[in-house]
Amino acid sequence: MKKQEDKNLFAMRHSTAHLLAYAVQKLYPTTKFAIGPVIENGFYYDFEFEESLKGEEIKKIEKEMKKLKNKDVSFEQSWISIEEAKKLFKNQPYKLEIIEEIKKGEREDFGQKDKVSIYKCGEFVDLCKGPHVKSFREIGEFKLIKTAGAYWKGDEKNKMLTRIYGVAFKTKDELKEYLNFLEEAKLRDHRKLGKELDLFIINPSIGKGLPLLTPKGAVIRNEILKYEEKIEREAGFMPVWTPHIASVEIYKQTGHFQHYSDVMYAPFGIDGEDYVLKPMNCPHHYMIYKSRPRSYKDLPFRLTEPGTCYRYEKTGELSGLLRVRALTIDDSHILMTENQIEDEFKLCIGLIRKMFKAFQLNDYYVRLSLADPSDAVKYIADDATWKKAGEILEKIIKDNGLDYVKAKGEASFYGPKIDFIVQDALKRDWQMSTLQLDLFMAKRLNLTYVDKDGKTKHPVILHRGLTGSIERTMAILIEHFKGAFPVWLAPVQIKIIPIGEDQLEYANKVYQQLFSQGFRIEVDKESETMQKKIRKAQKEKVPYMIILGKQEEKDKTVSIRTRDGKQENGISLEKFAERVRKQVEEKN
Ligand SMILES: [Zn+2]
Numbered sequence: 001m002k003k004q005e006d007k008n009l010f011a012m013r014h015s016t017a018h019l020l021a022y023a024v025q026k027l028y029p030t031t032k033f034a035i036g037p038v039i040e041n042g043f044y045y046d047f048e049f050e051e052s053l054k055g056e057e058i059k060k061i062e063k064e065m066k067k068l069k070n071k072d073v074s075f076e077q078s079w080i081s082i083e084e085a086k087k088l089f090k091n092q093p094y095k096l097e098i099i100e101e102i103k104k105g106e107r108e109d110f111g112q113k114d115k116v117s118i119y120k121c122g123e124f125v126d127l128c129k130g131p132h133v134k135s136f137r138e139i140g141e142f143k144l145i146k147t148a149g150a151y152w153k154g155d156e157k158n159k160m161l162t163r164i165y166g167v168a169f170k171t172k173d174e175l176k177e178y179l180n181f182l183e184e185a186k187l188r189d190h191r192k193l194g195k196e197l198d199l200f201i202i203n204p205s206i207g208k209g210l211p212l213l214t215p216k217g218a219v220i221r222n223e224i225l226k227y228e229e230k231i232e233r234e235a236g237f238m239p240v241w242t243p244h245i246a247s248v249e250i251y252k253q254t255g256h257f258q259h260y261s262d263v264m265y266a267p268f269g270i271d272g273e274d275y276v277l278k279p280m281n282c283p284h285h286y287m288i289y290k291s292r293p294r295s296y297k298d299l300p301f302r303l304t305e306p307g308t309c310y311r312y313e314k315t316g317e318l319s320g321l322l323r324v325r326a327l328t329i330d331d332s333h334i335l336m337t338e339n340q341i342e343d344e345f346k347l348c349i350g351l352i353r354k355m356f357k358a359f360q361l362n363d364y365y366v367r368l369s370l371a372d373p374s375d376a377v378k379y380i381a382d383d384a385t386w387k388k389a390g391e392i393l394e395k396i397i398k399d400n401g402l403d404y405v406k407a408k409g410e411a412s413f414y415g416p417k418i419d420f421i422v423q424d425a426l427k428r429d430w431q432m433s434t435l436q437l438d439l440f441m442a443k444r445l446n447l448t449y450v451d452k453d454g455k456t457k458h459p460v461i462l463h464r465g466l467t468g469s470i471e472r473t474m475a476i477l478i479e480h481f482k483g484a485f486p487v488w489l490a491p492v493q494i495k496i497i498p499i500g501e502d503q504l505e506y507a508n509k510v511y512q513q514l515f516s517q518g519f520r521i522e523v524d525k526e527s528e529t530m531q532k533k534i535r536k537a538q539k540e541k542v543p544y545m546i547i548l549g550k551q552e553e554k555d556k557t558v559s560i561r562t563r564d565g566k567q568e569n570g571i572s573l574e575k576f577a578e579r580v581r582k583q584v585e586e587k588n
């Protein structure tokens, strides 16, 4: 039943894309049409307008769509020859390009070599194979939501087109619910909140995809790293530090250079040798392992480092802290015997669970990412080892009671992995932690240990990204908490608000006492009204305000106000400090 519904919804959304193109043709007859596929919750269509659209014009297009929809036009398919199609679309360069591809047999979605499928609705004809609803009457509720620039075929060398996005649902209520969700997502957008709360900036003179953390943003990053270091130390990980560049030779040995070069930056010369910015921390850690003879007694050997890596992301895909060109992986490599695999995974899963709890991300599942055996270019070829590794991971997932889905073709080139997908406050999925089993690399780089029986053997490797990327995690947490961080992560934990100038001295005393205990604290010394200062602190999303008036000064107490408006008067400073300290420790 669900499948059938999805299919109908797909056809309806796809038909709405035709309706959009029809309306555009009516209003802007000189427009060139590219393509208009279905996407999650809706559709888009790419156009080349003669004159670029102004902000309000999508409203006009939407109105035209509604007018056309009322005419109840039906969709009619016909098959025509390549020659007929070329004639029909003679003024449409993008369609002509697709027709050429159909001719070469590359576009099964539009036709078959000598035949082209077209659909007509009213006066609008498009290259298409369907499926559609029968007529416009069956189109549900829709709304055009935004426009964006998009390169033809996603290639930056091609012309930039105008993409109009729309959403479509069966009922008004479903549409309304989704629009509310979009509104809420906009309010939570970490790029917007990052600016408002002064957490990070992106400056064109430094470069795209290279966010700079301000003092407040750096607090969040440091707190995450401090917390990770603490739980890792308790679990027996050994912190290391390694440089951000390395000789290109090592990446040729590991295979990164062959399998990963599209995201690596070009090599540069130092003293006649080629170096690269590291795209991954693995080789650096391997060399630390390899620097001494190791025995079975050294295993499991757990190295860890928040290692900043450099990867190429297309300009169009960069987004605040979410997609960047310099990312910090909270990266660990565990070298171990095969017998230790299950325990080490269990240990890491425990760390991940603890961390998600501290982040108040309580809903998550895992994806078992396997190789696609038919894609030999992408993976190290050795089917038996892949199969074995995949089976081990599936058993671990089951033994640890994790909900999971399987995905072929999502593995790393050196092994299958368990990826953790978390759901945020808006029920959106985000990929975070990753645990990867690598049965290849130790052999390839000749990493060894001497076993109990005196024989030299290769360890296996667990690659672990605790959150995967600190920058991405910050973006997710900013949106998840809507900027109102729990006390342990809040850049400013307490704001002291003296009611009048007379309380400044007492405010400074309170400040000193709390500051010396390690709290992140500020005094609002402006000569504004108390109400105004409270509103300001609320806007900054500071968890606690301490309000100091004559009474508090006389009684040597404080009044506390939380960011959601709860107030308590006449508490002792010690009691308050104790409460906040406990919240920081317990991460709630
Ligand atoms: Zn169609």
Ligand SMILES: [Zn+2]
Binding pocket: 280, 281, 282, 333, 463, 464
């Ligand atoms: Zn690694």
